[in-house]
Amino acid sequence: MSLLLAFVPLPVPASATDLAGLMDELIPKLLAEHGVPGAAVAAVSAGHQVVAKGYGYADRDRKIPADATITGFATASPAKTFTAAAVLQLVHEGRLDLDRDVNSYLTAFQIPNTFPGRPITLRHLLTHTAGFESNVLGTSWPDPADVEPLASAGQHGLPERVRPFDDRGLLAGGHRAFERSPVTLHLWLLYAGLVAFLAALVGMPVAALVRRLRGRPARHRLAWWLAWLTSGLVTVFVYGLAATIVIAPTDAILVGSPLLIGALPASSTAFVLTAGLVVCTTVAWWKGWWGLPGRISFTAYTAAGVAFMTIAYLYNMVGGGVRLTIRLAQADAQSIIAPICGAAASKSPASSTMPKRLTE
DSSP: OBOOOOOOOOOOOSSHHHHHHHHHHHHHHHHHHHTOOEEEEEEEETTEEEEEEEEEEEETTTTEEOOTTTOOOBOOTHHHHHHHHHHHHHHHTTSOOTTSBGGGTOSSOOOOOSSTTOOOBHHHHHTTOSOBOOOOTTOSOSSGGGOOOHHHHHHHSOOOBOOOBOTTSBBTTSOBTTOOOOHHHHHHHHHHHHHHHHHHHHHHHHHHHHHHHTTOOOSSHHHHHHHHHHHHHHHHHHHHHHHHHHTSOTTHHHHOOHHHHHHHHHHHHHHHHHHHHHHHHHHHHHHTOSOHHHHHHHHHHHHHHHHHHHHHHHTTOOOTTOOOTTSOOOOOTHHHHHHHHHHHHTTOGGGOHHHHHHHO
16 A cells, blocks of 8 residues: 655645545545545644545455554555655754765765765755665565665765766766657557567567578578577566566566566676677677678668667666666665764754654
8 A cells, every 4th residue: 555645735624523524525536536445534733643544445355444643554665755854844944954965974884986076965865866886686675674774874875976076967978867769669669569579589589490491591590599599588588578567567677577687687787788789780780690681680680689788778778797887876765864963953842843754
């Protein structure tokens, strides 16, 4: 079950009773409109809870109603909002500095000085410009009892910092931090590559069989079989990824799906073989292999394959320890910000309730 966090402007009712009546009128309509099985809604004013009610079901199949006092909702990424609000409160109180090296606040672990003179600041963490690698595979736990303390997770699971940003949010070289080609283009490149791989996987053996039956086997067959092997490996990887998403639990990628982890070496091998395809294409044009139609078809296949593997690389879908060291890296900064909040908040017990809760 997940949490839907929303701030909805409402007319101010005269009393808590009026507010509860307004919620009873509005919330069921929203649940029905968006197909949400259940929700818990609370209204807070001047730091005090005014009303809290459950609507719909916590378990629709067993008809267990949602209860605002006992039904659990996973906060997931909205916790970043709470963490950021706590950080800015502490900044406002003068106990944190947005532009100070975060290592000055951390006690349980330190962030390696990967890029001397370019320390990571709270401003970087809050704006996702710290430059950490992006890799969520196996970074969550299926059982809450197994969750590591933040200090331990920071010591053993700190992502690698692959690229620094300056105070203006710019990468080295002047490229803007979030300047990327459209996601739609990425999808079309993936689709084009996947179609080329599937066509090669099925078509190349058929074409080889036909040529053999006609007594005209293809020259330089190793290049074609290299393309066919690359297609097979990509197909294995795509199947593993699709099966993980469709069949496995929704958090399988974060927890670490054995199926997906097993498929990642296929993508790594295909990535390396794609470089071989580029070499074969170059030699084919240089040496005049296969005639013009053959060279054009092989070049088109190689181009589609390079497009597919490039996007897979950018989205960290190439396993075997391969990292993209020039991508626009982002990281979930909560594992670093939360200990900082706790350290700063502990200095002033009178006003540290919210940050302490965040770090527990």
